[in-house]
Amino acid sequence: MDSAGKEREAVQLMAEAEKRVKGSHSFLRGLFGGNTRVEEACEMYTRAANMFKIAKNWSAAGNAFCQAAKLHMQLQSKHDSATSFVDAGNAYKKADPQGPLHHCRQAPHHHRRDLRGRAGGHREGHRALRAGCRLLQGRGVQQASGSANKCLLKVAAYAAQLEQYQKAIEIYEQVGTNTMDNPLLKYSAKEYFFKAALCHFIVDELNAKLALEKYEEMFPAFTDSRECKLLKKLLEAHEEQNAEAYTEAVKEFDSISRLDQWLTTMLLRIKKSIQGEGDGDLK
Template structure:
């Protein structure tokens, strides 16, 4: 590891010498770029991630000065990979610079991909607001490039986190839009009932029985096959339990569904919120009596 570090520093010094010297027709930037790439790789082998990231940033600068924008964007992306191991914010900043260049040269699919990656960085750091913002950007770019599946994946992340932040209307709109657009796609239509279930659960979290009842009618009009699904019955039974303010019935409905179709953590969280509201309402009524 020590040898790699020494080698990296030597390559970097040679690159600096090239940059500070005279060069013909920009060749000094190309020569320095070769040396900086070797330096960055050696720093990576030495697991000196911060130094590797800095070397890639210098490499990006060389590529920009020799008007190799695509190479510069790739260097920023490589810098991000290194910084990801030590500094998420710096990694996101590097990817943002890569995105700006990819937008400039018309590589919007790459821009979308890196916006998604930035979102994942923030997601891993539990910075949910930033994650939502970048998933939204990624979704927009993917949609513009007609990469529907990737756009949907990003939008579903937005809906997931929006609902966790109790932004239920925002989440509902996303789930319903994806369901609606998926109906005409043979590959995506099988996921429709899941999206409608998620939208319905967000309605339940609003603790508005009229809202969920109206939503169920709308969903069955949207997709007549939804009527006979376990998901539709689940939502309908939950709405009934909420309307009757029957916590035991609510719990039984959840247990029955979970035994057939195991609930993921998001659904469990949403259902616990609904149950807590039911309990609070019950206590409130007990206090009144």
């Protein structure tokens, strides 16, 4: 089969793999059995990546390896995940210098929301992504700092979902501090401090209060943000063990700024620590 034929077959494999992933509904369900579709998709992405390599379509090969890497991570295949990230980096490197950084920016959000593993069984997951980011940063591209921040934020999101909150806090605080004095980026800093505070909150209410005070002192603009005001309402509701007040505060925030799956997950984890709350609902 010629290169064009290999590329056509690879495109078909990618489409079929995507169908397999969608058919699996959620990786959470997969953790309790029924991983077959995900495993099949992972194999298809890898086969497609190698076909793209034969066709010398390096960008497409990198993308396919990335998809395989994320599925390996969610299937707890830590070594395979790290290997696929490295393969992706090498493919992007052959495509063009911006390829690796583009990968960091574009990692699909829907994979993030499906990770619900426990830290003990998944502690290597975010390390694989970090290893991939280190490889990509090593390209020496001038725009590395901004893109590296975006890559680190994805690591933080994975870490928090894997209940490695201290690692997530370190990254969110680091990126928040890096951006709060930048006129073009400081608007985003409130989001990073908000997420860091939520991670603190899940671990300990007092930690969250102290962190909130620190962030307000470091970044005064945070005080007037909707995120900071929400945190204060949640802390008050949690202290009073008032689940209804907690839910109302979340609903009010969501009516203006739609909560994504990551925030919903973190807020639910906090709510479950309120006595008598076990319904797992924010609405």
